[in-house]
Every structure is written in C-alpha cells, then in structure tokens.
Amino acid sequence: TIKNLHILDYDYYFTVTDHLLNENHVEALLLFDEIIRKGFDGHDFISGLANHFRDLMMCQDEQTVGLLEVADAARERYRQQAASAPPSFLLSGLNILSQADWEYKARKNQRLHVELTLMKIAHLNSAINLARELSSAEKKN
Secondary structure, eight states, rough: OOHHTTOHHHHHHHHHHHHHHHHHHHHHHHHHHHHEEEEOHHHHHHHHHHHHHHHHHHHTTTTTTTGOOHHHHHHHHHHHHHTSHHHHHHHHHHHHHHHHHHHHHHHHHHHHHHHHHHHHTTHHHHHOOOOOOHHHHHHOO
C-alpha cells in the first residue's frame, strides 16, 4: 500500500493544486502541514508537486498527453484539472517549483522555504492578471 511504501498519494497533489488555483494559500499550507505530520519530506513534496505541474502541462495539448507518465485511470483526472489551469499559471508555477527544488538543501529553514513557495504559487494568477492589466494600460497610453 501507499502507506507501507511511504509514497505520497497523488490525491494530495490534486488537492493542493486546487487550493493554489483558487488562490487559497491557507488551505495549501494546512495540507502541507498534514503531509509533514504524516512523516513525509518537504523536498519530496516539492519534487512531487513539480512533477504534477509538469503532467498538467502535458495535458494542455493533445499532442503531449501521450507524454503523461500516469495510469490510464488517472489520465482523465489530470485532463480535468489541466483544463482549469491556465498555461501561464502552470509554467510560472513549474518555474517556481524547479527553483525551490534546486535551492531546498541549501535552506536553513526548509519548511519555511516550502511554505513560501506555496504562497508564491497561490498568488500567481493575481500577479499575472496585474501584469496584463499594466501592460494593457501602457499600450493605451
């Protein structure tokens, strides 16, 4: 079982991604705390979430769905979540996660590092929309 293998169930990644898409950093942080309390490593969580975002990116286009490395039963769930995730959110989130993964071991407070990463991703859509609005306003002037 998942518990015996000590592998984090992909349901956690779907749930945390839903929270991040809804800009709900509080629920994302609480879920991360639950994961840590169950004995999982923060670095494994970041790496797994990055893989999840990668798989969602693969579902953004029919030509890359075949690159998904999941069971057929999970494929539809990935497609559904990918449909609600803007490519700009996924790409920016993947960039943040990749950076966090790379920097993880160098951080003294690794938990804070993961929490800050989740908060950044949770507010990506607002930042992207603000940048679009500013760019649009500049073009009008």
